[in-house]
Amino acid sequence: MTEAEMEVTAVLGVFDYVVVAMLLLLSSSIGLYYRLTGGKQATLKEFMLADNSMPFVPVAFSLMASFMSAITLLGVVQEMYMFGTMFIMINLAYIICTPIVCYFYLPVFYNLQKISVYKYLELRFGYQTRLLASLSFTLQMTLYTGIVLYAPALALAAVTGLSQALSIALVGSVCTLYSALGGMKAVLITDVLQSVLMFAAVLIVVCTGLQTFSLSQVFSIANQSGRLQFFSLDPDPRTRHTLWTQVLGGSVTYLSLYAVNQAQVQRLLACRTLKQAQCAVWLQWPILMTLSLSTALAGLIIYAQYSQCDPLLTGVISKSDQVNYLYGALCIGLAFVTASLGAGVLQASLTVFGAVGGPLLGLFTLGMTTRSVGQRGAVMGLVVGLGLSLWIGFGQPKPSPSYKPRSIEGCADISTGRNVSFLLTVPPLADTSADGRWSADTSADGRWSADTRHASIADKTARMTKDNVTDVRKPSSIGLTPNTTGEAGDPSGASSPSGGASSPLHELYAVSYAWIGTIGFMSTYVTAVLLTLVTRCMSGAADADVDELLLTPCCRRKPPDADKLSCLADVRQRGLLHNDSTNAFEEIMDNSKL
DSSP states (O other): OOHHHHOOOOOOOHHHHHHHHHHHHHHHHHHHHHHHSTTTTOSHHHHHHGGGOBOHHHHHHHHHIIIIIHHHHHHHHHHHHHTOGGGGGGHHHHHHHHHHIIIIIHHHHHHHTOSSTHHHHHHHTOHHHHHHHHHHHHHHHHHHHHHHHHHHHHHHHHHHOOOHHHHHHHHHHHHHHHHHHHHHHHHHHHHHHHHHHHHHHHHHHHHHHHTTSOHHHHHHHHHHTTOOOOOOOOOOTTSSOOHHIIIIIHHHHHHHHHTSOHHHHHHHHTBSSHHHHHHHHHHHHHHHHHHHHHHHHHHHHHHHHHTTSOTTTTTSSSSGGGHHHHHHHHHOSOHHHHHTTOOTTHHHHHHHIIIIIHHHHHHHHHHHHOSSOOHHHHHHHHHHHHHHHHHHHHOSOOOOBBOOOOBOTTSBOTTTOOBOOOBSOOOOOTTSSSSSOOOOOOSTTSSOOTTTTTSOHHHHHHHHHHHHHHHTTSOOTTSOOOBSSOOTTOTTOOBOOOSSOOOHHHHHHTSOGGGHHHHHHHHHHHHHHHHHHHHHHHHOOOOOOOOGGGSOGGGOSSOOOHHHHHHHHHHHHHTTTSGGGHHHHHHHHHHTTO
């Protein structure tokens, strides 16, 4: 493939703009429809919980779409292209944790019927705990929303030439409009629509790619570059992805998203019964896995397409995130839909979820599994957990990950028109580092120098090789060295500091992002329990009287009070959450000493 063949003009046709406008208009129309029909969103219960009237199927699609679908489409393709298949082992965590969500956490929230999950923390620990946790969640969603709005903006800019600012404003305005007009009903139905569109986009990419390559060819090409890897058992916590990070770290991430997250629990409360809410969780699991695996396949197909002439190394695109946009523009006319399939936001979003979601999961788990921990221990545990996970997750300097090999051997030489055959990987040197895994710097920004598009590729690769040999023992300006082309000898894609002595802080910051949530979860839980044990030993106080409804079913010493459950059922049946009747609901719960 020549560079001329790879050039793509980022312009949509009239038909494409019509499709984009129709999608945005349809999303807005769903919100308007639910504003003008039914109860017209006149009550708090209808607006926030869809009147507890939604069947489990749309709730299942919405659970998947609310977080994982966008991140999966925007990140997994790039993950497969740059790092390989190790990430998809996180699907094992989904299998393990789905029943935990259904039978450990969900019954507590569903029986309470509180619109806010943080009301649980007030009932279990106190108002200060609820306030701190709510602020933490606000921080998490603010960071996450920024990532989510940025990704479609990057997609639109890549294929239309629109500014990112305009794209962000457009997407954000439409989402705000249908949510504000139609409430939870509009959110659920719009999520279903978006899920169908995203599945269709993945299918288009896969089917288009399989017209050029067979499945066996796709996997063979991926395997030749070391991208097919599923069972790395490297115990080094700095290794970016291993079976341990994906199963253990992925479990914490999954639980923080599906078990205790306000947005997800609120969707589950929209179901008619606890059993239907559990069915929704069970159904979203195969939906999520299907999307995850099919998107991974799309990423491998795109790598097969560009395995001999990487568009990032040749300067055709400026970011690896855009490789999917380029492929979509080449293959299909519906560029907007296909272009939304890839952006490098996967690690960023999962870092946010881990750094804040991990400690919050620890706090909720603490409340549901212990009787002795009170507000003091809970607050201190959350503060320590948040501080530690945010410090490790966002502390600088960070090591650059090791990308898998990419090639330009199929590109035509720009200046001479000759084909060159040179795989952009540098043979490992014996003394690059203590473990032979750290790599050399290629340039200040990890890409070719500014004259990439004008000098011969052969000359450039020779110069790059020389630079690598010269600088292999020199740390970069922040003491870290990116590896743009990947190392054949490092199949794990480990993140490590550059050669030479590294400080303990560098080693700490080099811990894989996939462990951040687990660190936050464990530090929150252990700190709270230890502090409580110390204070109880010093004061001799007994365990507090914790209502059984606030504990997970397996930790209850006796069944919950039947009268309280009867009150809850009565409140649900009569819809006492309507407007000022919320006070009546709170009064019933207070009278039940809950």
